[in-house]
Amino acid sequence: MLILTKIITLKKNSVTLSDIARELHMTAATVSRALSDHPEISAKTKSIVKEAAQRLDYKPNRIASSLRSGKTNVIGVLIPTAENAFFGSVIHGITNLASKHGYSVLIHECDELFELEVKGIQTFIGARVDGIIASLSRNTVDYDHFLDVKRRNIPLVFFDRVPDLDIPSVVIDGFNGSFWATQHLIDQGYKRIAHISGPLFINTFNDRFKGYEAALKANNIPFESDLVFNGNISIESGMEGTRQLLALAQPPDAIFAAEDFTALGVLKQLKINNIKAPDQFGIFGFCNDMFSEHTTPSLSTMDQQTVLMGQEAFKLLNQIIENGNEKTSDKIVVKPLPVIRESSLKTMQ
Amino acid sequence: MLILTKIITLKKNSVTLSDIARELHMTAATVSRALSDHPEISAKTKSIVKEAAQRLDYKPNRIASSLRSGKTNVIGVLIPTAENAFFGSVIHGITNLASKHGYSVLIHECDELFELEVKGIQTFIGARVDGIIASLSRNTVDYDHFLDVKRRNIPLVFFDRVPDLDIPSVVIDGFNGSFWATQHLIDQGYKRIAHISGPLFINTFNDRFKGYEAALKANNIPFESDLVFNGNISIESGMEGTRQLLALAQPPDAIFAAEDFTALGVLKQLKINNIKAPDQFGIFGFCNDMFSEHTTPSLSTMDQQTVLMGQEAFKLLNQIIENGNEKTSDKIVVKPLPVIRESSLKTMQ
DNA sequence: CTGAAAGCGCTTACAG
DNA sequence: CTGAAAGCGCTTACAG
The missing domain is CATH 1.10.260.40 (lambda repressor-like DNA-binding domains)
Structure with a gap:
């Protein structure tokens, strides 16, 4: 005994x-x-x-108290990839605030794969998280798994890459940011401004394209579809786009790139072609990635305020968790901040 | 009714x-x-x-089955900060493998603060995680919270920044990596090679300093303490170190920097002083950060194989979870890979 | 101010 | 092959 x-x-x-x-x-x-x-x-x-x-x-034992109380004090965060400064920074914004409010963060990375995205959501449901913050994978077009989350009344907030559903979300103001960037290139005296886009079926990149288009219109500059190259968020597509645009009968003298890797590709291709930025050619990016400050010339770009974005996403989620009755119309729009560096300053040369 | x-x-x-x-x-x-x-x-x-x-x-309901079975299928990952490509990449390595083995990942970021590190460990204990993977915050010198983890028989693995305890860990071979980098600079024909270090009480940076020192010795080059500047992992300390080193009676003609931000600072300061890298001055970094490929000249550096590091950390943890009786001597050493770019190639000019 | 009891949703040893 | 029962470690409505 x-x-x-x-x-x-x-x-x-x-x-x-x-x-x-x-x-x-x-x-x-x-x-x-x-x-x-x-x-x-x-x-x-x-x-x-x-x-x-x-x-x-x-x-x-939080497991026991969760079972009893029905509240886990855990939120799930679903991201396309952790190997990316953007998402790391958003995570930073989320976890810091979450921790202050007594929440732990369960993270699920889906490697830009739809199946892993679905698996992540199922894991979160199994773990009975109190809420979910998510950003869509690159190829997601089927939202059943998210509808399942809604059906179970689990609070859900999207950020950055958001679906076309009536679900609260936090996004960057890509339209106005791109309008601003394009206007800035015009103001600097560049005459023919091209755009290398990201995949246009993703809301964020579509917004940026629209902002570019609108800025041209506002300045009575005719839109030419030849001046838009459809890229895929990579250095390579920035280079390829630049090559094609330079080969036009009337090539551009500036490019607004949908994000910074693309802009970096533009910069690299211009060097190969011996075209000097910014005096002969203007470049403007979007994202304010880690490297953008350190290229030569340094890249002008729009800062996405990633940490703020994470914080806003958590705040929104927390509000829904606490008040229950969310307004599905909740859409927080974060203003991007222009970061003017060398690559777009023609007048300075 | x-x-x-x-x-x-x-x-x-x-x-x-x-x-x-x-x-x-x-x-x-x-x-x-x-x-x-x-x-x-x-x-x-x-x-x-x-x-x-x-x-x-x-x-x-995984909460209920966890309570009953005593296994949560959750591991806790403690990192100093998510706003950093290095840790993002390690997380990537960990979560991918963890997910394949049926584990979810609870993440806790401590913002390089000791108190938040302790709080994170307590959260993990409360959540009854099946194991913990951790990297120390910059200022951690008190390990009571980790000893508490051991006392509770919770499997624990450290990576990168590891404490001076008999606990399984995964580290980068900073000594040999730094030896290699220094030898490379010598082989390239640079004559006076300086070192800008990180905080030397952190194991990783101490190893790198030792590797530098050993390479000099192996080549019968006398070690001069004047040629070592104590930096703090930042662009600014790279610049400051370079200024001080250039002001020496016999300035160096190459710098091995303890990590890439420091190396970037070196590069920036050389530009200010109109010293051309790599023909007049060699630079070698450590980390292979996001930006290192895109500077002008591009930075030679050591790749830390961050994803592999995360995978190894998970594998080690999983092994301890499954077999129970860990050998505390388990220490996995990941070999860094040299990435030779422009900044160190004197002979190519 | 404290206790006895029920129950959260599972899993599993013990019966039959 | 399936059921009845206990129990994981909490929390809380109900008594007293």
């Missing part, structure tokens, strides 16, 4: 409420209430219990 | 084993066994149960 007790004692590697209760000759209920500062427990009992909890190195 | 039932039905937003059991007039035990393909359940029952589970959109 003694041996049996010992084995049991050895087997469980953590102290429970009942262990404390037994030690103090009270019930687990009282211990529980004392530790959570229940108003009806006497100050004396509280101090005795807290002392014992500390002495026995008690750490509450 | 009917109304009450309805309210209850509405209130719980997910289907349980008992719901399925009631529907099929069997017990939850049978349903549980059928769904987990227990050998003693008849094929017929299994198919009936599985059909019903699918029809009712049943998703097992």
Whole structure:
């Protein structure tokens, strides 16, 4: 009998409420209430219990309390990839705030693959997370898994790459940011401004294309479809686009690129062709990626305020968790900030 | 009574084993066994149960099974910051593999703050994670929280920034990598090679300093403490170090920098001083950061194989989780890969 | 102010 | 092959 007790004692590697209760000759209920500062427990009992909890190195089992309370204090964050400064930075914004509000963050990376995105959502549902923050994978066009989340009344917020659904989200103002960038190139005196886009079925890149188009229109510059190259978010497509645009009968003298890797590709191709930026050719990017500050010439770009974006996404989610009745129309638009560096400053040369 | 039932039905937003059991007039035990393909359940029952589970959109409550089984299938990953390509990339390596092995990843970022590091560990303990992968914050010198983890028999693996404890870990071979880089600069014909270090109390940067020192010795070049500047992992310290080194009576003609931001600072300062790299001055970094490929001249550096590092860390943890009896001596050393670019190729000019 | 009891949703040893 | 029962570690409505 003694041996049996010992084995049991050895087997469980953590102290429970009942262990404390037994030690103090009270019930687990009282211990529980004392530790959570229940108003009806006497100050004396509280101090005795807290002392014992500390002495026995008690750490509450959140799994058990989650099961009982129905709240896990965990949120799920679904991202296309962690190998990317953008998402890392958003994660930073989310986790910091989440942690302050008592939430832990379960992360799921889907490698830009639809199947892993679905798997991530299922994992989150299984883990009974209190809410989900997600950004779509590159190829996602089927939203059933997200509708499943809604059906289960799990609060859900999208950021950056958002689906065409009535679900709260945080996005960057790509339209106005791109309008601003294009206008800036015009103001600098560049005459023919081209655009290398990202995949246009993704909302973010479509917005940027539209902003470019609108800026031309606002300046009475005719839009020429020849001046738009459809890229795929890569250095290579920036280079390829530049080659094709330079081969036009009337080549451009500036390019607004949908994001910074593309802009970097433009820069590299111009060097190969011995065209000097910014005096002969203007470049403007979008994202303010890690490297953009350190190229030669340094890249003018729009900062996406990624940390702010993460924070806003969490705030929105938290609000929905707390108030329950979300307004599906909630759409937070983060303003991108222009970062003017060398690549677009013709007048400075 | 009917109304009450309805309210209850509405209130719980997910289907349980008992719901399925009631529907099929069997017990939850049978349903549980059928769904987990227990050998003693008849094929017929299994198919009936599985059909019903699918029809009712049943998703097992992992919280409940965790409480019962004592296994959460969650691992905790503690990182100094997510706003950094290095850790993002390691996370990528960890989560991918973890997901394949049925684990979810709880992430905790401590912003390089000791208190948040402790808080993260406590959160992980509370969440009863099956294991922890961690990298130390910049200022951590007190390891009580990790000893607490060991005391509770929670499998623990460190990566990159590891404490001076007998705990399994995955580290980069900074010594040999730095030896290699220094030797390369010597081979390129640079005569006086300086070093701008990171904080030397952190194991990783200390190793790199030692590798530099050893390479000099192996080539019968006397070590001069004047040629070592103590930096703090930043562009600014790269610039400041370069200024001070150039001001020496006998300035160096090459710098091996402890990491790429520092190397970038070197590059920037050389440009200011109108010293041409690589023909007049060699630069070698460490990390292969995002931007290193895109500077002018591009930076020679050591690739840390970050994804591999994350994968190895998970593999090691998983092995400890499965086999229980870890050998505390387990220390996996990842070989860094030289990435020779322009900044160190004197002979090419 | 504290206790006894029920229950969150699973899993599994014990019966039959 | 399936059921009845106990229990994982909490929390809380109900008593007293």
